[in-house]
Amino acid sequence: MALLKKFSGDAVRLIQFPPPPLKGGITVTLEDLQCLDSGQYLNDVIIDFYLKYLIQNASAAISKRSHIFSSFFYKQLTRRDNASEGGNNDLLGCQRQRRHQRVKTWTRHVDIFxxxxxxxxxxxxxxxYLVVVCFPGLEETQMVDWVGESQGQDEAQQCKSSNDHSEILVRLDPSDGMETETGRQAHLYWDQYNNEAENGQDEVAKDPPPPCPVTCTEHTCVRRTVCRRPCILIMDxxxxxxxxxxxxxxxxxxQSEFEVRRGxxxxxxxxxxxxxxxxxPxxxxxxxxxxYLLQYVECFLKDPVVHFDLPLQLQKWFSRQxxxxxxxxxxxxxxxxxxHQNMDSKNT
Structure with missing residues (x-):
């Protein structure tokens, strides 16, 4: 961190990724970097930066099949109507179309289907938390032939099974960083989690079965046929x-995007x-x-799920370490x- 001692302000720009002339660059400041201190909550800049880094460094086979939305997509999709949007019209179809109108330009260069x-x-x-929409272009479940890498192999993968069998139920205690507004909101959230766990309301606390080995991914699946289904996966x-x-x-x-894109x-x-x-995990x-959100995406891109027998058993996807x-x-x-960017700017 000695490199950062010369900076005097939190808003000091560190990097833009990807750098010009590439479009869609995300600017990371010193203040954003401080979100990576122990006990701090990651902000949207760090989330979006690392997701962009992951997709740009993923294999061509998976990157061309994937699209990552910005963290602002959900915020914009759920933003309250204002007067100019006709917020008094409560017809479901109009609400759906208005929400789509807010984000329709985000996919103007990509057909998500x-x-x-x-x-x-x-x-x-x-x-x-992470939501993954799988096979939005499929209209029904398909069973397809599969010959995976795992047949006859036992490769050591960072994002494969973990030997830690104790990582299913955890107790949460508020840690550092609670002085911020985000921290205060999160504190209430953790209290709710622990209270529900004590009352037996949370499904995590109901004597979960021992974790199964991961067998549904490209590197682990040994099936000869796999299931591909349109679905929405929640990873929380x-x-x-x-x-x-x-x-x-x-x-x-x-539904709205399909109507606009496919007519x-x-x-x-x-x-x-x-x-x-x-x-x-x-x-x-x-x-x-x-x-954890970032690690879910990283593991998915490195070792994609190929067999969609729901719910996916990914408890041992990666270790806590x-x-x-x-x-x-x-x-x-x-x-x-x-x-690297500083060096490049000095050489130009």
């Missing part, structure tokens, strides 16, 4: 958030696109939800990019 995976980062009540490191609304809004968004109607209801809570503190190293990894990545 040609993609297999749409990643949507969501921040709800100061808590980050706390499992406390209410996800019904986001699933409903995404189904309505897909015809198609249903995206519960019967056509099921939603499911994935069994994923869980956080053990009150501040790492953003890191992987997440504990994530803050330093992202910080070092930003500083390395800073050095």
């Amino acid at each position: 040609d993609k297999d995976f749409l990643f949507v980062p969501v921040n709800q009540e100061a808590h980050w 490191s706390l499992k406390l958030s209410s996800h019904e609304r986001i699933c409903k809004l995404l189904r309505e968004y897909l 015809s109607s198609r249903e995206f209801g519960l019967d056509q696109m099921k939603s499911s809570h994935c069994q994923v 869980l956080q053990d503190n009150s501040s790492d939800c953003g890191l 992987v997440v504990r190293k994530k803050r330093d990894e992202i910080r070092n990545l930003i500083l390395n990019i800073y050095r």
Whole structure:
């Protein structure tokens, strides 16, 4: 961190990624970097930066099949109507179309129905979680032949099974960083989580079965046929958030986007696109939800799910130690990019 001592203001610009002349660059400041300190909550800049970095460095085979939305997509989709949008009109169809109108330009250069995976980062009540829309272009479940890498192989993968069998139920205690407004909101959130766990209301606390090995991904699946289905996957490191609304809004968004993009109607209801809570590694503190979101995406891009037998059993997708190293990894990545961009600017 000696490199940063010369900076005197939090708003000091460190990097833009990707750098010009590439479009869509995200500016990361010193203040953003401080979100990576222990106990702090990741902000939307760090989330969006690392997601963009992941998709740009993913293999061509998976990157061309994937689209990652900005963290502002959900915020814009759920923004309250204002007077200019005709907020007094409560017709469901008009509401759906107005919401789509707010975000329709975000996909003007991409047909999401040609993609297999749409990643949507969501921040709800100061808590980050991930939504993955799978196979939005499919109208029904398909069984397809599969010959995977795992047949006859036992590769060591960072994002494969973990030997830690104790990472299913965790107790959350508020940690550092509670002075901020985000921290205060999150504090209430953690209290609610622990209270529901004590009352036996939370599904995580109901004697979960031992975690199964991951067998549904490209590197682990040994099946000869796999199931591909249109679905909405929820990956939440706390499992406390209410996800019904986001699933409903995404189904309505897909319906409107399909009408605009394809010029015809198609249903995206519960019967056509099921939603499911994935069994994923869980956080053990009150501040790492953003890191888990990023790790879910990183593992998915490195080792995509190929067999969609819901709910997905991904408890052993990665170890807790992987997440504990994530803050330093992202910080070092930003500083390395800073050095390279600084060096390039001096040489021009």
